[in-house]
């Protein structure tokens with residue numbers, strides 16, 4: 058009982074959630090349940106009346122009853138059809154909203170929470186549940202099934218009480234069964250046996266289903282990687298063909314799909330088995346109940362019409378009780394599925410801690426300082442940055458250099474607060490950045506990362522990150538980034554969609570994409586401009602043009618460049634050199650090159666030797 062209450066406490070919470078999403082959902086589904094439950098009893102009750110009228114030779118009355126039954130069935134049919142369609146439309150609408158909520162949540166979470174492996178798993182579980190298990194739609198259908206069957210149990214119960222009250226006399230066991238108390242006892246025992254059997258059976262079936270669901274869910278995530286990326290991604294397609302990876306990829310895919318097929322077969326076998334055993338139990342209960350009804354009919358306690366009526370009631374009762382128990386357990390199952398969804402929606406962004414507004418300064422006098430900062434990525438043991446202390450003076454140009462894996466990008470991620478530091482602190486104008494409003498702090502930065510993304514939207518939308526771009530500012534940013542000519546040549550210029558060629562979109566090269574990403578950073582007009590490998594995909598002429606315009610682009614801003622092209626350091630006033638997570642050198646190019654034993658000189662000389670004759 059406690060378990061049942063717990064199921065419906067959770068169910069009630071979900072129903073309230075559904076009601077907030079769509080006010081008509083619960084009433085329409087409940088009405089549908091009521092109408093569906095009444096429908097079979099029209100036939101049972103009118104049928105019994107018609108048979109009794111025919112047996113008594115009352116033709117006119119039987120015709121009236123038949124007409125009434127047809128009329129009522131027709132009216133119910135129309136109402137039921139409308140309610141069914143309405144319920145389907147509501148289910149679809151609710152599931153659409155749920156999908157939208159999951160997607161919106163995913164793009165609203167801060168980066169640290171989003172990038173956590175657990176979050177990503179929770180996202181796909183929430184998404185998978187809505188997609189594969191009908192989400193709230195199926196949950197509502199199950200609740201209305203429960204209600205419909207409860208109504209049915211109620212009506213059948215009334216008819217069966219009426220049946221038990223029709224007592225008759227007899228000998229031995231028949232006499233006991235024909236008596237009123239005997240009938241009640243026999244019915245009670247039959248119904249209890251039925252309830253216990255279905256209760257245990259439904260719990261077993263649904264526990265097993267949950268177990269199979271959990272197994273197939275993680276498998277489906279792995280298969281999704283093949284479907285969405287390995288088979289369709291353009292970048293992957295090149296590597297796949299170049300290294301003849303067809304066999305390897307296909308074998309891995311076969312392994313997964315065979316495993317999946319194994320689970321499905323197991324599920325089907327299990328479902329078949331459960332249908333057969335439930336059907337056998339159902340028939341057994343029906344046979345006993347019909348025997349009881351037939352016994353009373355032979356003894357003259359019920360009429361011929363009554364025989365049909367009570368037999369129908371027994372069948373309805375049996376079916377409805379089984380469904381009530383199954384529905385309860387299915388609701389338990391659906392609430393477990395939906396918990397993935399609700400838990401994901403309740404997820405909090407861990408970085409959204411501060412509320413202090415960031416001072417708006419037209420003179421861009423913002424000063425950021427790292428105080429003995431150490432960092433390791435959440436869930437990992439290895440220190441990626443160790444005891445980094447550095448002050449980023451205002452309006453200066455910084456370069457960050459170091460070997461692969463030295464921690465340069467991680468330093469930038471901490472600066473932009475994609476992650477919080479593990480030890481130490483970062484301050485903005487003397488105040489810990491964790492105290493500032495997260496969005497306002499982020500607004501201080503415009504960064505272009507190595508793995509920047511452009512979207513399959515219009516060029517103007519990509520630059521302005523809005524559906525209503527300021528055209529003049531967009532063109533100015535494109536000009537500064539050296540992409541103006543390219544966009545002018547596009548069929549719809551700023552309105553040209555990227556990538557989707559069938560919608561008049563255009564594909565662009567890697568270097569052109571990088572210029573658009575730089576233009577987007579310039580459009581943002583933030584006080585800090587950060588470019589991680591800004592010219593990696595650019596040809597030497599474009600690279601030269603961009604560097605010669607940099608001064609102009611970032612003249613009253615603080616800028617940070619990460620680059621493996623050491624020559625770009627000469628444009629910067631201050632160079633930070635990282636090695637294995639530590640800041641090992643700092644200063645101007647002239648000073649650092651003079652430290653001949655230092656990492657900077659080693660990096661510079663290693664690259665320079667390829668340019669010397």
Ligand SMILES: Nc1ncnc2c1ncn2[C@@H]1O[C@H](COP(=O)(O)OP(=O)(O)OP(=O)(O)O)[C@@H](O)[C@H]1O
Pocket residue numbers: 434437441459460461462463464465466467468
């Ligand atoms: N999301 C992450 N989770 C765990 N470890 C990470 C993550 N991202 C980076 N690392 C680790 O942090 C270390 C520093 O990486 P980072 O990207 O900061 O180096 P980098 O100096 O920018 O390298 P590169 O020049 O190759 O871009 C690497 O050893 C890397 O494996």
